Amino acid sequence: MKFFDMFLDYLGDETKDIVSLQKELDDRATREKERIEERLEQELVSIDPTDFKTKTRIWEEYYDALDELGGRYNKRLQEILSNVATA
Numbered sequence: 001m002k003f004f005d006m007f008l009d010y011l012g013d014e015t016k017d018i019v020s021l022q023k024e025l026d027d028r029a030t031r032e033k034e035r036i037e038e039r040l041e042q043e044l045v046s047i048d049p050t051d052f053k054t055k056t057r058i059w060e061e062y063y064d065a066l067d068e069l070g071g072r073y074n075k076r077l078q079e080i081l082s083n084v085a086t087a
Helices: 002-045 052-086
Strands: none
Touching: 002 052
């Protein structure tokens, strides 16, 4: 029973660490997503509305940037979970 109590205490501490690190990661990702969206808006207002070729390129770059951000987010989250699991 002592081992089980100690394990639960450890699990609780590690869960708090995960939540804290994930919140930090979420906050950074949100700020970066906002910057990506601001850049999209700036680029879209500066072009001719009928320039579909440029619009297509801008939107593709936007989605590529979001995909890249999502990939980095997932990689960092996996690192966090892995570090906590092996600690």
